[in-house]
Amino acid sequence: VNETPSNNLAALFDPQSIAVIGASDDVSKFGARPIHFMREGGFKGPIYPVNPRGGVIQGLTAYKDIRDVPEPVDMVIVSVPGKFVVDAASACAESGAKSAVIFSSGFAEVGEEGLLWQEQLRGIAAQSGMRIVGPNCMGMMNSASRAVGTFTTIFGQAWPKVGGISVISQSGAVGAYMLVMGIERGLGLRTWITTGNEVDVDVSDCVAHCASDPGTDVIVAYIEGAKKPEQMRQAFETARLNGKPVIVMKVGASEVGAEAANTHTASLAGADAIYDAVFRQYGVYRAKSLEDMLDVAQGCSIGHYPASRRLGILTVSGGAGVIASDAAAEQNLELPALPAPAQKELKDLMPFAAVRNPVDTTAQMVNDPPLFRKNLEVMLEVGGYDTLLIFLATIGLSATGLLDELVAMLKDIAKDQPKALMVLSMLCRPEVKRELETLGFLVYEDPTRAVGVIGTMRNFVDEFERPPQGQLPTLPATVRPVPGHTLGEHAAADLLRDAGLPMAPGSVVTSADDAVKAAESFGYPAVLKIASPDIQHKSDIGGVKLNLQDAAELREAFADIMVAAAAAQPDAKIDGCLVAPMISGGVETILGVNRDALFGPVVLFGLGGVFVEVLKDVTFRAAPFDVAEAHRMIREVKGYGMLEGVRGAKPADVDALALALSTLSVYAAQNADKLEGIDINPFLVMEQGQGAVGLDAVVIPRSETDVD
């Protein structure tokens, strides 16, 4: 098991002893509910009510002060008015409590004073080591121990099934909604936590904890905005390497959405495309809806994943088979045909059936459990499908003994085939669904949705199997930091070349002799451009000469440019001329760096021309990343085919491109505090084996006022 540095949240996620400040006998009060629910649920550890009046609360001895409680507890629940919270938190820290969950609202979400209180809470956490959740949160719940540090009334009505799914939410109400949806679907939960205003414990800390928590198999997180992007990335990577799926609903994708997110929390919402890139980078599944999130979580929670992309479809309806086949194609799942002898075997049993894959038995199968079993065995044992989608129509609604026989048969099959993933699509009475799920089947009413879950589960396997991030490229000894002023053209190219990027050679020369000398160092043809900070449209004034074939042409061009520049802009400061090799061919791409307000330097890749200008066909990665990640990034753009070669062109040198992107990411990360942005445009990727070369670049330092 990979671990991130301990963030000391065990006492919070699985508290053995709990105190409640603001405890009460009146269960309409927030402070009363945790005690009530824990006693109803059977929490086994000591519970210490704290109330200035002392006495007995809900049958338990109450303490007037948290510092009077006879032991330092794992978790204190704080449910007092906002203005008393800082004092209460101090007292908790003094008592030696390991964590505090603060329900109280009236903090950053309200105004200045609350913001100040939050800073004080942050200080208490930092100094004492006591971890603080909230304020303005709905708290936490541990399903197995029945530790309930929340005031949501759900537990008055139902308890979640105990299982391996941990749910983390930045929104209390959405967290509660997911919890109830989860309970209604019979999801097996391990822990549930909402993080509120996040003065200390944030969503990244919680993901990190669950990523290393042996009892958590699946991590579900509702995220409005990350506060600790570096920790978030580490937590995602730990989860991936530990084979735990992270299923995220990240909201605020729309501008309007982002605005609403800002009014709702004090979160800083990074640009959505960057989040998207980070999720891809670490194999996080971004759910399309709450429902989708729980569908996938439920699938992953059964503990075994599709061993391959090979899917077998067994159906009582040809039409449903086609629906499932379409969905499989959408999910990049394969539908290999059943081997011919197996097809024959099934055809002999069911002359009317289609037996290739989908195997369409017609309705006959559900009326004949042994026949159904035979189909399953042939598909799993002879067909070698490790995953089956089984469409059973409405049999689960039937009230006949036949259904019991079918369920009994499925129970046997599940025992005989423990490695097979069998997903049922059918209509069921709730108790039938629950029973089938208990046997290890997944059950979804909609066949498209069922296949979607299979595809997403298989994608997780691919992500789990990717190795950890590899060695980053080492920058050459010549590397220099980003200077404090904007670098154009040739100075930017020099800086990036020194950092290990393949930039076209070129030098600024002040005489025709020097131009020839420079050109001879890299060979003809050459290009010559006026070098002047004052002249913007160099071509327009005759300041650019292309495709110069020899020294004579170069000399003539130098003289012409000088004359033209003097004529066009007599007052311009002239540094001389830039001489460079004339390079053409290759696939035009763009490499860039942008400083994201949240994630810091982010590397952009896109194809040039219309791909960027019309289609916005670009992708991102947070820096730094290795060459393998750069390869994945390159393959994400829609125009990737350009690099594979079109109209008979040979494939481009994608290795050189990937190395350049990874190198750029390392340089950007090393200069994170100094860098605003870099553009290398165009960056020409030549034929395979011929490398790549940047022709032009700009480097923009972070302005003084921005630097924190």
Added chain:
Amino acid sequence: VNETPSNNLAALFDPQSIAVIGASDDVSKFGARPIHFMREGGFKGPIYPVNPRGGVIQGLTAYKDIRDVPEPVDMVIVSVPGKFVVDAASACAESGAKSAVIFSSGFAEVGEEGLLWQEQLRGIAAQSGMRIVGPNCMGMMNSASRAVGTFTTIFGQAWPKVGGISVISQSGAVGAYMLVMGIERGLGLRTWITTGNEVDVDVSDCVAHCASDPGTDVIVAYIEGAKKPEQMRQAFETARLNGKPVIVMKVGASEVGAEAANTHTASLAGADAIYDAVFRQYGVYRAKSLEDMLDVAQGCSIGHYPASRRLGILTVSGGAGVIASDAAAEQNLELPALPAPAQKELKDLMPFAAVRNPVDTTAQMVNDPPLFRKNLEVMLEVGGYDTLLIFLATIGLSATGLLDELVAMLKDIAKDQPKALMVLSMLCRPEVKRELETLGFLVYEDPTRAVGVIGTMRNFVDEFERPPQGQLPTLPATVRPVPGHTLGEHAAADLLRDAGLPMAPGSVVTSADDAVKAAESFGYPAVLKIASPDIQHKSDIGGVKLNLQDAAELREAFADIMVAAAAAQPDAKIDGCLVAPMISGGVETILGVNRDALFGPVVLFGLGGVFVEVLKDVTFRAAPFDVAEAHRMIREVKGYGMLEGVRGAKPADVDALALALSTLSVYAAQNADKLEGIDINPFLVMEQGQGAVGLDAVVIPRSETDVD
């Protein structure tokens, strides 16, 4: 109400008298079930059991022959073994029955003999005018009259609610599954029909009937493949013009899927992209899943649609508000802010609330029905939102009197605001959900799904509001039919120019003098190309000269080309040289026609270069279509921005492009039986007002063997 030509299906969809051939007392038999269910359900018309044994069946007088039944019935159900079906159908036709529903299987899906029987059934239908459904189908059901012409056992367990949704399915099993899903969701159904092998009545006929049926408000269709594409298009257009949404699940999108569709039915699956184009052309919504199909159907069935794209969000959770906002952006819905005075009014009532839009009241609102009501009234009356998404979390699960108060308040609001569309997202006990739906609210657990339904409903309004197809362009008098041999280059250009398409002028000349004469008719610069059916790579042999500025250059070029051609390929047949104006600039596009096996001539549009070659960025329309449709088509490609002008370019002449596409579609439709394909590539669209011009074209006739 727009009507398609009567297809005489009223007797089938709403039969007043029903006979059953193969009737029986044993309800395990298919032929017994319709009678049993109709009597249980209370069908009011006469039911005539037919059985060679006569006597009494299920308490009704049985007839030995359908011809003995005392009146010609609206519908005969035929449930006899396959080999007796043709005789039975003949007898039905003789009896004067208006329609026959044939359950029996063993036809085209089995083999040769069955195929022959189908042809005989087709003949009976054509000669008698009696409409035949099936064979190999699950039949039909009319929800209001309880006419049950199906053997599915569903009606032993539940009856659908009576309403305006008509469900049509080419698959019996999928149809039955949808029916049960619909019953479980409480959908109001009008009719349900499955079409089986479609010897006569097919899915298009059924859509056409429902499109003109006053009792049908919403049409839901599961389609594997159309058999009558022209009727399908007409039916879709009738539905659109009558303001009835058509919600389709078209399967077979994947290659594998299509294969399965072929084994399942005898359907001819047209290429999926063409179906997609036809759905867009007629405003049909293509559902992503069965679930999605029923979600949207349920939304549309409440009978009023969002009056605008303005959405108000009222939520008890900020997080859910962000989820809904993201979904709204995804659906192109607008979230205008509440007017400032209304914001103030709400803020005064709820100091903690966010009041812009989303209005986030926090949980307070569900505990205070008058406050909730106030919010609704302010949003509807002052905010002017005609559609509200209202997120109420888990209140629908509550067992308190508060929920009753809320429901009572919602009932009042629904009465006061009959035009508002109010969609609730909440968790509910089933009976609470049912009650709210009865009051006219839509209720979806998942907020993303709820907003998705609103967006789709609004898109329907846009489609309903589009005018009917307008006048098609008139082709000029010079138009000529497509000849029987392939036309290259200049002959193809001539043909298309004569058909009204703007093709560059050009003529094949055999002397330098003629070349000059031709060039003077259109002006310099000119291009000259060798014209020879034998020379493929004209540029390579020096057979192309561009940018010729005057007569002298043209003469020299003519001589050079002749020499070059003779040198390179002395045996080639030389027709002369093609002289044409040198045209450059404009946006490069491609227009084309392809004959689709199902829909006939289909027009393609795409942007040239990488857009087509790398991105396959093309779109289609079935021919013919008007200029307005061409405009919609043009805007569908991803690279549309190219035509709006990039890098400071002026917008292109999209009107000229649209006219060309529409004209091409008319020409293609007129030559449907003669035409295999047309390519106009490149077709240059010049600056706005400057028109467009095709430079090169190929016209391929349909080969003799193909013509049917």
